[in-house]
Amino acid sequence: MDTDLFEHLRLELRRGCLILAVLVQLRAEHYGYTLRKALADQGLEIDEGTLYPLLRRLESQGLLVSEWREENKRNKRFYRLSPDGGRILEQLLDEWQRINTSLNRILQEA
């Protein structure tokens, strides 16, 4: 029961962080597989089943742009941050800093 509850809460915590991590990483162009590896190298594992639908959703929201290109004899979809995505990312990073600062303060007092 405790494990299930922890897992549920952990997923909730990760959900928002993942979006931020993906947007930050896509300041540089990636396709799905390299993006996943880049995030994993930084300690943020994300499975393909979550990543690819997330990328499509962010694109449909106008935060990313994509194009198909051939690489290593296969068509791959390359994603990068759109101008709107860049603006939103800066706002999200400010918000993230604010939350982080508040949380640190709360933890210190506790």
Add this chain to the structure above:
Amino acid sequence: MKLLDRYLQAVKSLLPKEQRDDILQELSDAILSRMEDQEAELGRPLTEAEQETILKQHGSPMQVAGRYQTAQRSVAFGRELIGPVLFPLYIKILLLNLGITIVVSVAAAIAFASHQPMLQTAMAMLSHFIFQFAIVTGLFTLAQRSGDRFPWGWKSPHPASRSTAQEGRRIPRSQSIGELIVLVILLPWLPALPFYPRTIFGDGTALLSFGPGAQILFKAIYPLILLGVIRSCVLLANPRRVRFYWVMRLAATSASLVVLGFSLRMGEWVVLANPGGGDPAHKLAWLAEKLNRGAGFGLIAMLVGCLVVWGVELRRLVRLQFPSQEDLVEPLHPQNGQA
């Protein structure tokens, strides 16, 4: 990469239509990249078991397709009954049923110049729809449960996943045997019904009898069943006579449409056994009228269903004759050197 192809085919059938090809190409690239990485680490090609492990880690076709649904709608009553993957099809089927119910009800009301009040007609339509809603929801709930319990059912090649061109090569003997069994059971029984009205009317046999509309149906059933038996026997002997199968099916459906049309035109399926009878005759006439109305309603529904089936069979026969590019089997993932 047959396993990957079957996996992608299973996912493809569950994806939103407008994004299907796009998603599939991306998915295929992601999985192939992962497989290639692992092959590079191992220094050899992956075994089928290793490929299967990668696919299982990716998620079952239903799980994968569910994540790509743009609107995550579902039917839940406490727990989820129908998930986001099946929900769009579920809604389409419900709307189709509602449409057919409305068409049939209006057609029946016009055909029988109904004097029923509008409210009563509307209530009858509502009760039909509630019944259909319960059946369709039940079936889709079972389908969802089946998908959840057996998420890896796609591993064995399923007849539904084959293209029309592949299907078109033979009719399975098991299908012919099944059809033959059903037809042989019906053969002595259905055509004998007019001589044994008690099977339908029970104790009412003394009062009611089959009318001309029903007689024409019974006369037509025998040759139609015989046609079906001949078709099944020919296909048992030679399952490759696929065109023959679809021609026979189309012929049977066309004949059924004609017979239903004549029967509806005749109108009377139930008549009084003793029309000149005494006091309760007017009550029996009322009963006969009600039964005829119900029978007519049912036959109109059958006619509409038959029309749909006829259209599907005709389309199948045309595609068999002139297969399109998508009917031909191609790998769903790009081969090396091809886009």
